Amino acid sequence: MENRLDQFVRLSALLTGFAPLHLLGTGMAETYLRATDAALPDGVLDELLDAGSLPSAGSAPPTGSAVPGAPAQPGGSALAGGADPDAAAGQAIFGDAKLGPVARALILLWYRGAWTALPQEWRSAYGASPRDVDHVVSAEAYQAGLQWDAAGAHPAGARQQGYGAWASPPAALETESAPGTTGVRLPRQAGAPSVTEGARS
Amino acid sequence: MTEAAEHEEYDVVIAGAGVNGALIAKHLTHAGFRVLVLEAGPGSAWSLDGYSRHLDHFYAAASKGPESPWPPAVAAPQPDTADIRSGAGYFVQNGPDKYGSSYTRAQGGSTLHWLGVCLRMLPEDFELRSRFGVGHDWPLRYADLEPYYGRAEHEIGVAADVADQAHHGIEFPDGYDYPMRRIPLSFSDQVLADTIDGMRVTLEGESIALQVRSYPAGRNSVPRGAYRPVGAVDADVDRHDMITHLGERCAGNTSCTPICPIEAKYNAGKTLAQADRGKLRVLAQAVVSKVSVDPVSGMVDGIEYQRYADPASPRHTVHTARGRVYVLAAHAVENAKILLASGLGGGDSLIGKGLIDHPALYAWGLSPVPVGAYRGPLSTAGIEDLRGGAFRARHAAFRFDIGNDGWRATTGGPDSSVVDAVTNQGLYGTKLRAHLAATLPRHVRFSLAVEQLRSEANAVTIDPRHLDAMGNPRPVISYRIDDYTMGGMAAAAEAARQVFRQAGIADCTDPEAGGWFPSVRRDGEVFHYHGMGHFGGTHVMGHRAGESVVDTHQRSWEHRNLYVVGSGSFPTMGTSNPTLTMAALALRTAEHMTEALAARQPIRQGEPSGF
Ligand SMILES: Cc1cc2nc3c(=O)[nH]c(=O)nc-3n(C[C@H](O)[C@H](O)[C@H](O)COP(=O)(O)OP(=O)(O)OC[C@H]3O[C@@H](n4cnc5c(N)ncnc54)[C@H](O)[C@@H]3O)c2cc1C
Ligand code: SF4
Numbered sequence: 001m002e003n004r005l006d007q008f009v010r011l012s013a014l015l016t017g018f019a020p021l022h023l024l025g026t027g028m029a030e031t032y033l034r035a036t037d038a039a040l041p042d043g044v045l046d047e048l049l050d051a052g053s054l055p056s057a058g059s060a061p062p063t064g065s066a067v068p069g070a071p072a073q074p075g076g077s078a079l080a081g082g083a084d085p086d087a088a089a090g091q092a093i094f095g096d097a098k099l100g101p102v103a104r105a106l107i108l109l110w111y112r113g114a115w116t117a118l119p120q121e122w123r124s125a126y127g128a129s130p131r132d133v134d135h136v137v138s139a140e141a142y143q144a145g146l147q148w149d150a151a152g153a154h155p156a157g158a159r160q161q162g163y164g165a166w167a168s169p170p171a172a173l174e175t176e177s178a179p180g181t182t183g184v185r186l187p188r189q190a191g192a193p194s195v196t197e198g199a200r201s
Numbered sequence: 202m203t204e205a206a207e208h209e210e211y212d213v214v215i216a217g218a219g220v221n222g223a224l225i226a227k228h229l230t231h232a233g234f235r236v237l238v239l240e241a242g243p244g245s246a247w248s249l250d251g252y253s254r255h256l257d258h259f260y261a262a263a264s265k266g267p268e269s270p271w272p273p274a275v276a277a278p279q280p281d282t283a284d285i286r287s288g289a290g291y292f293v294q295n296g297p298d299k300y301g302s303s304y305t306r307a308q309g310g311s312t313l314h315w316l317g318v319c320l321r322m323l324p325e326d327f328e329l330r331s332r333f334g335v336g337h338d339w340p341l342r343y344a345d346l347e348p349y350y351g352r353a354e355h356e357i358g359v360a361a362d363v364a365d366q367a368h369h370g371i372e373f374p375d376g377y378d379y380p381m382r383r384i385p386l387s388f389s390d391q392v393l394a395d396t397i398d399g400m401r402v403t404l405e406g407e408s409i410a411l412q413v414r415s416y417p418a419g420r421n422s423v424p425r426g427a428y429r430p431v432g433a434v435d436a437d438v439d440r441h442d443m444i445t446h447l448g449e450r451c452a453g454n455t456s457c458t459p460i461c462p463i464e465a466k467y468n469a470g471k472t473l474a475q476a477d478r479g480k481l482r483v484l485a486q487a488v489v490s491k492v493s494v495d496p497v498s499g500m501v502d503g504i505e506y507q508r509y510a511d512p513a514s515p516r517h518t519v520h521t522a523r524g525r526v527y528v529l530a531a532h533a534v535e536n537a538k539i540l541l542a543s544g545l546g547g548g549d550s551l552i553g554k555g556l557i558d559h560p561a562l563y564a565w566g567l568s569p570v571p572v573g574a575y576r577g578p579l580s581t582a583g584i585e586d587l588r589g590g591a592f593r594a595r596h597a598a599f600r601f602d603i604g605n606d607g608w609r610a611t612t613g614g615p616d617s618s619v620v621d622a623v624t625n626q627g628l629y630g631t632k633l634r635a636h637l638a639a640t641l642p643r644h645v646r647f648s649l650a651v652e653q654l655r656s657e658a659n660a661v662t663i664d665p666r667h668l669d670a671m672g673n674p675r676p677v678i679s680y681r682i683d684d685y686t687m688g689g690m691a692a693a694a695e696a697a698r699q700v701f702r703q704a705g706i707a708d709c710t711d712p713e714a715g716g717w718f719p720s721v722r723r724d725g726e727v728f729h730y731h732g733m734g735h736f737g738g739t740h741v742m743g744h745r746a747g748e749s750v751v752d753t754h755q756r757s758w759e760h761r762n763l764y765v766v767g768s769g770s771f772p773t774m775g776t777s778n779p780t781l782t783m784a785a786l787a788l789r790t791a792e793h794m795t796e797a798l799a800a801r802q803p804i805r806q807g808e809p810s811g812f
Contacts, residue, residue: 014629014630015629015630016629016630016633016634017629017630017631017632017633017634017635018634086630090629090630094627094629103629104623104624104629107623107629111619111623112616112619114616116620135263136260136261136263138261139260139261140260143260146634147616147619147641148615150615150619150634150637150638150641151574151575151607151615151637151638151641151642152571152573152638152641153455153573153574153575153576153615153642154453154455154575154576156454156455156575156606156609157256157259157260157454157460157462158260158454158462160452160453160454160462160463161452161453161577162452162453163422163450163451163452164385164453165453165576165577166385166387166388166453166455166573166576166577166578166581166605167385167386167387167388167391168388168573169388169573170571170576
């Protein structure tokens with residue numbers, strides 16, 4: 001049987017859009033598992049993990065009540081047909097009043113390295129843990145935030161890119177543009193003067 | 202507590218180990234004088250270990266504002282921008298407008314968290330009254346300060362190319378160049394320059410062409426000639442020798458404010474470490490509370506300070522330090538506060554009066570193409586073209602700082618954008634990641650720092666009802682942003698809108714969506730502003746005693762062995778960040794003090810007026 005950490009990482013991959021290997025590479029998975037357990041009432045994370053492992057699409061939400069008008073993923077495809085089990089699991093999770101907010105807090109934890117307190121209504125309905133407060137998990141967690149990777153950047157104050165790296169295109173663009181030029185032009189708006197018209201001050 | 206410092210004799214006693222105090226200490230010790238530096242805050246940033254602890258504090262801080270790595274001691278509280286909204290905190294804000302800036306009371310001072318912009322003032326900034334009929338003239342001209350600017354650029358270690366910086370009449374001596382080459386322009390600067398360079402905006406009928414321009418930065422880059430960049434320091438000489446090359450080049454940590462992890466950015470600890478250590482004594486955790494004046498001679502005969510052992514407690518002992526000459530270098534607000542607490546203000550005195558800042562607006566947008574935001578020094582370029590011109594007769598000048606830090610300062614990005622995508626847009630998984638990858642690298646930010654003129658109604662005062670835990674007065678601040686500055690704000694906001702429009706950048710400036718900032722209103726237009734940390738004007742310099750607190754050497758008119766140094770001496774501040782100019786003034790002051798001290802016999806006991 002899959003152990004709980006594996007299950008957590010697999011769910012996290014589904015929620016964050018980063019592969020399990022990438023998530024493990026941050027070194028934060030175990031810490032986040034513990035931080036999430038600590039911030040939730042007993043049993044809630046296990047419910048979420050189970051929901052993340054749903055074998056097929058189209059199932060009813062596992063617990064709680066369906067959220068009317070829960071945000072459907074914009075542009076989400078394949079949700080109804082059951083062709084994509086991840087999408088089905090996602091729909092089950094985010095359509096659920098109890099698990100949706102927890103899943104969102106978990107995404108933010110991975111992206112920011114910080115726990116975001118659950119909404120007050122959620123806590124009234126499902127219980128509150130004393131660790132359910134806004135907090136940066138640790139200095140390492142801040143640095144491991146996926147938001148920096150998503151941005152093609154690095155955490156402010158850490159994982160420095162080296163002298164002058166900022167003068168080059170961000171990694172994602174670099175492959176597309178010729179070396180030595182920005183390779184990118186802002187579209188000059190109609191009516192704006194051209195460079196040559198402007199006297200340098 | 203035994204206080205050796207009390208029984209020793211010093212030539213010079215300095216309050217404050219910021220950039221001003223450090224520069225004067227360095228030069229006077231090298232000239233052979235014995236110097237005591239009394240520093241209110243802890244000295245932890247002056248060792249590599251201590252500095253690393255501040256860095257960890259920053260990483261773990263929930264909010265990563267300018268003060269986040271630098272928690273104050275109970276004995277030396279400091280303003281925190283997070284308190285502006287609630288009105289709580291160290292400053293007593295008397296209004297009508299909020300003063301939006303902060304400073305750091307720790308050894309090293311506010312350069313621990315500054316950004317490092319090292320612009321010279323424009324020649325016209327020194328002559329505002331004679332050229333434009335507004336504000337005040339300085340008692341010094343650009344030409345008087347020019348040689349000291351050059352020296353200050355070498356003391357701080359400024360990276361720039363003269364070729365970029367000779368604008369608006371700024372002149373450099375033949376053959377001069379900055380000690381290090383300019384910091385490379387960011388990818389974002391390059392993309393923006395492609396469109397902005399040559400663009401025109403009109404101010405008061407004057408059409409002005411814009412250019413994205415590298416600014417001089419107090420960050421280490423590639424040295425010129427024999428110059429050796431100064432990286433991380435440790436007060437312990439042996440340990441210092443073991444630090445090899447750390448911070449001798451900026452490595453792109455993107456956190457200059459609030460803490461450069463590798464000390465590639467200048468901080469005052471570097472200058473203090475270069476003092477003749479055999480002649481220097483630095484006492485941290487020593488809060489200067491008063492200067493004592495001989496009622497007959499008017500000369501200062503001692504400085505009272507409060508020593509504490511535990512930064513978490515206000516328990517302290519009181520001592521007096523004596524020297525021939527005294528220097529207040531405790532920051533514009535604290536200098537005024539110490540003088541007022543000593544009973545030296547009052548009546549027609551200008552002490553504390555004329556407080557200025559650079560209230561600044563943010564403008565932020567989404568570029569149509571990626572600019573690679575969130576990488577590199579928080580900024581590497583600005584637009585300097587609107588800092589000078591005939592329009593200054595009508596409204597304030599302003600300067601664009603072009604951010605590399607995305608929407609961090611404006612909305613709290615990238616975190617705020619992630620929260621928005623997840624919570625409001627309901628994104629998750631690969632769609633979330635793709636959305637962030639497609640938007641975060643397109644974040645653009647300008648800050649528009651606007652000039653402010655001196656008004657005596659804008660003041661730092663003290664009030665016995667408002668004391669800190671040590672019983673020292675908290676600064677009470679009266680502050681109003683006048684029409685001249687709001688005119689500059691309106692022009693700045695309009696210029697930013699024009700630039701965004703012409704560059705095809707979607708203007709996302711929405712103060713409701715961004716972080717909270719104080720605001721002022723004019724003709725129905727609301728300006729949300731933040732302070733730049735550019736305090737000035739609280740002990741103004743001038744040609745005559747009745748019209749100023751200090752002379753052009755920052756020497757007190759009333760107490761001739763007292764120097765009061767820093768941006769408090771500035772009659773106006775133009776649009777340049779003040780530190781390079783105050784460093785130039787400090788070097789000029791140190792030179793003057795050296796001559797004055799050398800001309801006198803060493804002090805004899807019981808002769809406080811020996812200077
Ligand atoms: C976020 C931010 C960014 C900035 N960026 C720039 C920039 O890019 N360029 C620029 O030019 N400027 C910048 N500044 C301003 C710059 O930091 C200050 O102008 C400069 O550091 C002031 O130097 P100072 O020596 O006068 O005061 P400080 O640097 O504040 O030093 C004063 C010292 O005195 C000590 N002290 C205070 N009270 C007492 C007391 N009672 N007894 C003994 N010691 C005392 C303090 O602890 C401190 O060590 C910035 C400021 C902020 C807040
Ligand atoms: S970009 Fe980074 S390394 Fe460079 S000065 Fe700023 S904080 Fe230091």
